[in-house]
Amino acid sequence: MSKTIGIIGGGNMGRAIMAGLIKAQLYPADAVLVYDLNPAALTTLQTELGVQPMNSAAELVATADVVVIAVKPQVIDRVLTPLRASFRAEQLLISIAAGVTLAHLGTVLDPKLKLVRVMPNTPALVGAGMAGVAVNSQVTAAEQATVLAIFNSFGRAQLVPEDLIDAVVGLSGSGPAYVYLFLEALADGAVAEGMPRQLAYEFAAQTVYGAAKMVLSTEEHPGVLKDMVCSPGGTTIAAVEVLEEHAFRGIVMAAVHAATEKNRQLG
Numbered sequence: 001m002s003k004t005i006g007i008i009g010g011g012n013m014g015r016a017i018m019a020g021l022i023k024a025q026l027y028p029a030d031a032v033l034v035y036d037l038n039p040a041a042l043t044t045l046q047t048e049l050g051v052q053p054m055n056s057a058a059e060l061v062a063t064a065d066v067v068v069i070a071v072k073p074q075v076i077d078r079v080l081t082p083l084r085a086s087f088r089a090e091q092l093l094i095s096i097a098a099g100v101t102l103a104h105l106g107t108v109l110d111p112k113l114k115l116v117r118v119m120p121n122t123p124a125l126v127g128a129g130m131a132g133v134a135v136n137s138q139v140t141a142a143e144q145a146t147v148l149a150i151f152n153s154f155g156r157a158q159l160v161p162e163d164l165i166d167a168v169v170g171l172s173g174s175g176p177a178y179v180y181l182f183l184e185a186l187a188d189g190a191v192a193e194g195m196p197r198q199l200a201y202e203f204a205a206q207t208v209y210g211a212a213k214m215v216l217s218t219e220e221h222p223g224v225l226k227d228m229v230c231s232p233g234g235t236t237i238a239a240v241e242v243l244e245e246h247a248f249r250g251i252v253m254a255a256v257h258a259a260t261e262k263n264r265q266l267g
């Protein structure tokens with residue numbers, strides 16, 4: 001594994017990656033470098049995670065073996081352009097910015113650099129992330145394995161062709177937000193039936209977690225698992241009928257399309 005990893009941008013996703021890496025013990029905290037525009041945010045990250053704050057993005061690039069760029073897509077060109085001469089040919093540069101293609105990174109920097117595009121998600125923070133990884137032609141098989149090891153250390157990671165990254169955003173990148181909406185709605189339904197709110201969140205979250213774990217552990221088709229819950233003439237099929245009447249699956253598919261399309265537009 002690379003000796004040091006540096007994160008430019010210590011916001012929601014940058015922080016989730018740093019916390020995930022440290023919790024997984026892939027890097028010791030003092031081998032995780034961070035630079036953020038906001039000095040107060042840097043101090044908080046140093047205090048809470050034990051990571052090493054850098055004085056500038058240029059210092060981070062000069063020091064780190066692997067660089068993760070975790071700033072918003074709208075500012076990435078502004079952040080990378082002044083660093084163009086600082087990147088080294090042997091360094092891995094990982095961008096997690098929505099919509100920013102490998103070709104674009106090559107134009108802003110240099111296509112001969114080892115460029116990686118990753119779409120992670122915030123459950124990385126608790127070791128349960130999902131990431132899609134695409135690489136340019138300069139990245140060797142061993143370096144691909146390094147990137148996958150980094151993102152597998154706090155969840156799961158899959159190598160995908162770059163043209164699938166838009167769909168990865170629509171599904172797993174943005175997906176946690178849809179699940180939180182669903183979970184909140186589940187709890188609201190139970191609160192309406194008289195359950196105390198905190199208890200309702202616990203029941204809702206454990207239900208979503210357990211159902212997801214069933215899919216991953218049994219590898220059964222989700223429809224088979226759904227059928228196992230639906231007793232003939234029972235409670236579940238009555239609820240499923242209501243969901244189908246209101247086009248639940250259609251609306252979720254439309255949401256995935258919307259996020260996917262937005263990612264294409266950001267590019």
Ligand SMILES: NC(=O)C1=CN([C@@H]2O[C@H](COP(=O)(O)OP(=O)(O)OC[C@H]3O[C@@H](n4cnc5c(N)ncnc54)[C@H](OP(=O)(O)O)[C@@H]3O)[C@@H](O)[C@H]2O)C=CC1
Nearest residue numbers: 009010011012013014036037070071072073096097098120
């Ligand atoms: N949030 C998510 O679930 C996911 C996000 N992503 C991608 O991750 C990236 C970051 O998103 P997210 O963490 O949500 O955004 P945040 O706004 O939470 O984090 C970005 C951080 O970068 C800082 N920043 C801005 N400009 C610079 C600069 N010039 N140098 C260093 N730091 C800078 C920001 O500071 P300030 O706030 O002061 O501007 C902020 O702390 C985006 O490109 C997004 O597409 C990918 C997958 C999931």
Ligand SMILES: O=C(O)[C@@H]1CCC=N1
Nearest residue numbers: 097098169173174175
């Ligand atoms: O909403 C966004 O643009 C980012 C990318 C995926 C999740 N959050």
